[in-house]
Amino acid sequence: MVLASLLPALLSAQERPLTPEQQEKQRAANAECFSCHSAEGLKAPPKEGLDLKKLRGLLQHPETFYQADHQKLLCTKCHNEGYDEHPHAADARESTSTCTDCHSKKANLIEAQFEKSVHADLADKITCPTCHDPHLMRVASKQADPARIVAQDNRVCLGCHDSDEQFAKFAPEKKQRPPIDDLHAWLPNTRLHWKAVRCVECHTPEVAAGDMLSHQILAKDKAEKDCLTCHSASSTLKTRLYRHLVKEEQQRLGFANSVILATSYVPGATRHPLLDTLVLGAFAAMLLGLLAHGLGRVLTRGKHRPEEEKSTEKKAEPRDGDNGQNGDHHG
Numbered sequence: 001m002v003l004a005s006l007l008p009a010l011l012s013a014q015e016r017p018l019t020p021e022q023q024e025k026q027r028a029a030n031a032e033c034f035s036c037h038s039a040e041g042l043k044a045p046p047k048e049g050l051d052l053k054k055l056r057g058l059l060q061h062p063e064t065f066y067q068a069d070h071q072k073l074l075c076t077k078c079h080n081e082g083y084d085e086h087p088h089a090a091d092a093r094e095s096t097s098t099c100t101d102c103h104s105k106k107a108n109l110i111e112a113q114f115e116k117s118v119h120a121d122l123a124d125k126i127t128c129p130t131c132h133d134p135h136l137m138r139v140a141s142k143q144a145d146p147a148r149i150v151a152q153d154n155r156v157c158l159g160c161h162d163s164d165e166q167f168a169k170f171a172p173e174k175k176q177r178p179p180i181d182d183l184h185a186w187l188p189n190t191r192l193h194w195k196a197v198r199c200v201e202c203h204t205p206e207v208a209a210g211d212m213l214s215h216q217i218l219a220k221d222k223a224e225k226d227c228l229t230c231h232s233a234s235s236t237l238k239t240r241l242y243r244h245l246v247k248e249e250q251q252r253l254g255f256a257n258s259v260i261l262a263t264s265y266v267p268g269a270t271r272h273p274l275l276d277t278l279v280l281g282a283f284a285a286m287l288l289g290l291l292a293h294g295l296g297r298v299l300t301r302g303k304h305r306p307e308e309e310k311s312t313e314k315k316a317e318p319r320d321g322d323n324g325q326n327g328d329h330h331g
Ligand code: HEC
Pocket: 032, 033, 034, 035, 036, 037, 045, 046, 047, 050, 051, 052, 054, 055, 058, 075, 076, 079, 083, 084, 086, 087, 088, 092, 093
């Protein structure tokens, strides 16, 4: 009893879980807003004469909200005065809390990083909620599935960088959107990479373990281009995308890198000697195979130099980010 009542007091105000009573109260209060602002609400609004066309564009999703970062908050924590009644007050929007109101310490840090970011010139157009929908987003450290983290975080960047319409809304005048696949033509399997790693893995400076992800987006001269940064035993993915998961897995299975192994076949990433031998063995066998194949070609072709061979091969094949590279390297 004593412990149970002490424990919440020891946690910071933000981390404290809601008691069942608090949660019930919170959900009942939010249900008032959802009675209009949800798919169900739109179908059966609690009163007549609403502008349903407008409302259709203003729906929220209760299930998503209760999994997002702000799941414990009342809608009215951020949507302050003016929304309790409908029609809402004409100036209600102006009193909506900003991110900085509640996250001043983090926001200060982030704003300093943003000033050095490629988007710095767009500071009046790109603000926190441009990238973070406060009703949807779930911080990576609180998610368990790397595929979901990647999908969520890349949706933010691709939302602009893979859409002419959205890009044009933010870009300086006349600036055309360069196709994202062309910019990364040097990366084999680009679309697979978009599903497996985040843009921010390569486009932000590395930070110390436990620190917040940097919001300084790096331009091309500073972005990560070295394959071995990820495809090696000391993969930075361990301290980035997988940093939370590896620990969990470690505790659960006592096996250091099974997450990396399971999601991406990175030779040498495991500390399990048998698996290492198997992976390296398979790799070596493949290399030997390739070597023997290459040697055979050199012997039969005589004077052809490797450079010539490469460039003619490149010309002959249609340029396609998703060609046989994959099988060559990883079997
Ligand atoms: C009876 C239905 C109804 C309820 C209940 C309701 N809303 Fe609305 N809300 C609307 C409609 C309809 C609009 C579209 C604009 C308009 O008609 O005022 C809207 C617009 C909004 C907007 C965008 C308006 C703007 O200023 O740009 C926000 C934000 C909002 N509501 C938040 C809330 C919150 C928070 C609650 C709960 C405290 C809530 N609403 C409860 C019907 C409702």
